[in-house]
Amino acid sequence: MANLAERLPENIPGDFFVDASCIDCDACRQIAPGTFRDHGEQSSVYRQPETEEETRLALMSLVACPTASIGTTRKHDMRVGIDAFPSHLADNVYFCGYTSESSFGAWSYLIVRPESEGGNVLVDSPRFAGPLVKRIARMGGVRTMFLTHQDDIADHVSFAKKFGCRRVMHTADGAGRRGIEHVIEGEGEVCLDDELRVIPVPGHTRGHMVLLYKNKFLFTGDHLAWSPVKETLTAFRSVAWYSWPEQTRSMEKLLSYDFEWVLPGHGRIHQESATKMRLHLERCIEWMKATR
Ligand code: SF4
Numbered sequence: 001m002a003n004l005a006e007r008l009p010e011n012i013p014g015d016f017f018v019d020a021s022c023i024d025c026d027a028c029r030q031i032a033p034g035t036f037r038d039h040g041e042q043s044s045v046y047r048q049p050e051t052e053e054e055t056r057l058a059l060m061s062l063v064a065c066p067t068a069s070i071g072t073t074r075k076h077d078m079r080v081g082i083d084a085f086p087s088h089l090a091d092n093v094y095f096c097g098y099t100s101e102s103s104f105g106a107w108s109y110l111i112v113r114p115e116s117e118g119g120n121v122l123v124d125s126p127r128f129a130g131p132l133v134k135r136i137a138r139m140g141g142v143r144t145m146f147l148t149h150q151d152d153i154a155d156h157v158s159f160a161k162k163f164g165c166r167r168v169m170h171t172a173d174g175a176g177r178r179g180i181e182h183v184i185e186g187e188g189e190v191c192l193d194d195e196l197r198v199i200p201v202p203g204h205t206r207g208h209m210v211l212l213y214k215n216k217f218l219f220t221g222d223h224l225a226w227s228p229v230k231e232t233l234t235a236f237r238s239v240a241w242y243s244w245p246e247q248t249r250s251m252e253k254l255l256s257y258d259f260e261w262v263l264p265g266h267g268r269i270h271q272e273s274a275t276k277m278r279l280h281l282e283r284c285i286e287w288m289k290a291t292r
Helices: 027-031 052-064 130-138 156-163 244-256 274-290
Strands: 016-018 036-038 043-045 070-072 087-090 093-095 109-111 121-123 144-146 166-170 182-184 196-200 209-213 217-221 225-227 232-234 261-264
Touching: 027 036, 027 052, 052 070, 087 261, 121 209, 130 156, 144 156, 144 196, 196 244, 225 261, 232 274, 244 274
Parallel strands: 121 144, 144 166, 166 182, 217 261
Antiparallel strands: 016 043, 016 070, 036 043, 087 093, 093 109, 109 121, 196 209, 209 217, 225 232
């Protein structure tokens, strides 16, 4: 729980606040942009929630925060935030909330499918929090856990143990030593089933992969995200741990695919027609090539 004594001075007075433990992951600003802002290297409350919906979003942020840095001075029904996750995005795709500090608040997602169609897929690992685990169990559990790369695996062992799911990860990001059930090798596309295509995209890490679901949803980990500032797709130059030129080359591979949603671990989600998304991808690649 957030510590009132550590309340950041940048918060406006009132009920909700952020304390000094904030790691600036951006989750609260994405979930409740009407309440939280970036004041530099941390977040703070710039406007207190007034409506029921604003309060719900602020409570969702409190639950999703990886470091429990968001608090309230008044008592709230926490179930409002807790029961909101997994939170529906589109079709049968959900945002898990409950981000983990060990993955710096990376977002994870749940694809809900009947067992006859391959079962549920968890993309990257949220925190192994009791209420979330119970909700996922009620939604059919996890058949496959897709791990985009080594930074965002958080509590994958606990999820694998609980749901007996197969985990999918690339050998170059240490899948072998982690006891991963389905180890991907090389740079070629791998089809997990008729709807799920794994595309290795080395760059951010050597074994980074993205997952394309139904040629519509692209789960991108730390490879690709939307930039609201540039108003186009972007990649993160400062954290291209393995190789920026490789990441640029990997980005070009994605031009062969259609997708309408970009669902990243870090950075912003974006939805647009496949045609417009391709144009954004081309702009991103052009910028990457010009960036050293
Ligand atoms: S979700 Fe928590 S850690 Fe992340 S920016 Fe908000 S207050 Fe900070």
